[in-house]
Amino acid sequence: MKKTVLITGATTGIGKATAFAFGHKGYNVVFTSRNQARGEEFSKELSAKGVENTFLELDVTDEEAVKTVVEKAVAKYGKLDALVNNAGVALGSVLMADATTEDLRQMLDTNVMGVFYGMKYAIKEMLKTGGGAIVNLASIAGHNGLLYTAQYCASKHAVVGLTKGAAIDYATMGIRINAIAPGAIKTNIIQASIDTGAYSEESIAAIHPMKRMGTPGDIANGIVFLASDDCPFMTGTTLFVDGGYNAQ
Numbered sequence: 001m002k003k004t005v006l007i008t009g010a011t012t013g014i015g016k017a018t019a020f021a022f023g024h025k026g027y028n029v030v031f032t033s034r035n036q037a038r039g040e041e042f043s044k045e046l047s048a049k050g051v052e053n054t055f056l057e058l059d060v061t062d063e064e065a066v067k068t069v070v071e072k073a074v075a076k077y078g079k080l081d082a083l084v085n086n087a088g089v090a091l092g093s094v095l096m097a098d099a100t101t102e103d104l105r106q107m108l109d110t111n112v113m114g115v116f117y118g119m120k121y122a123i124k125e126m127l128k129t130g131g132g133a134i135v136n137l138a139s140i141a142g143h144n145g146l147l148y149t150a151q152y153c154a155s156k157h158a159v160v161g162l163t164k165g166a167a168i169d170y171a172t173m174g175i176r177i178n179a180i181a182p183g184a185i186k187t188n189i190i191q192a193s194i195d196t197g198a199y200s201e202e203s204i205a206a207i208h209p210m211k212r213m214g215t216p217g218d219i220a221n222g223i224v225f226l227a228s229d230d231c232p233f234m235t236g237t238t239l240f241v242d243g244g245y246n247a248q
């Protein structure tokens with residue numbers, strides 16, 4: 001039977017590359033976006049590549065909506081083999097005391113609560129259908145402090161905590177839960193900080209031993225691996241895909 005993956009926030013950046021990567025491996029791809037037009041457009045792109053896909057509109061901060069999306073995915077394809085909690089935001093690249101409370105709230109709502117809702121409802125379905133794998137988007141900022149990102153760091157450290165704790169809870173129940181920690185990847189999130197002048201592309205590349213930023217495809221491959229049957233003894237861990245950043 002074909003496997004099915006659900007990916008949140010998948011019409012841009014890492015999520016988009018991940019949808020293509022799962023499609024390439026023969027998965028049914030259920031993907032979400034807050035933007036109807038972008039979702040429909042991306043659905044056509046996937047179909048043109050022969051990928052069976054379903055687009056569902058979703059804001060991950062809406063718990064009921066997350067539950068509905070998970071249930072719709074299972075209703076359509078019979079089972080959810082993998083969930084990728086990809087949707088995330090990085091707001092306000094400034095010194096911590098200059099950050100706004102609203103920005104931190106939005107990051108916690110999206111990066112932490114959104115991941116929690118996704119895990120919660122996917123796990124309930126996976127328990128009924130024989131298990132599965134969950135991959136959460138953490139970051140090098142989930143393990144380290146990074147300049148101008150204290151609030152984002154807090155949200156991604158929480159993702160690592162949720163991943164570890166839940167992995168232990170379900171370790172004997174056929175559900176593996178891991179995180180992936182990208183270094184700086186060229187996507188809208190980073191571009192926003194470059195546009196404000198907080199960083200330059202060169203200064204971001206320079207903090208990685210490989211002296212470059214990563215690509216969405218670099219991360220997509222790691223995510224597909226963590227969700228696959230190639231790593232049956234991996235759970236509760238974080239896979240660093242960061243050009244050597246965390247080795248320093």
Ligand code: NAI
Nearest residue numbers: 009012013014059060087088137139182184185187188189
């Ligand atoms: P991106 O901005 O292209 O992708 C994030 C996606 O999440 C967007 O499509 C956005 O619309 C969606 N999103 C934001 N809030 C949402 C909400 N409330 N409900 C539903 N969707 C929402 O940026 P990128 O880089 O592809 O980010 C993907 C994930 O990777 C994020 O969790 C990010 O924190 C993480 N990450 C990115 C790194 C980077 O350097 N680009 C480094 C480490 C982690």
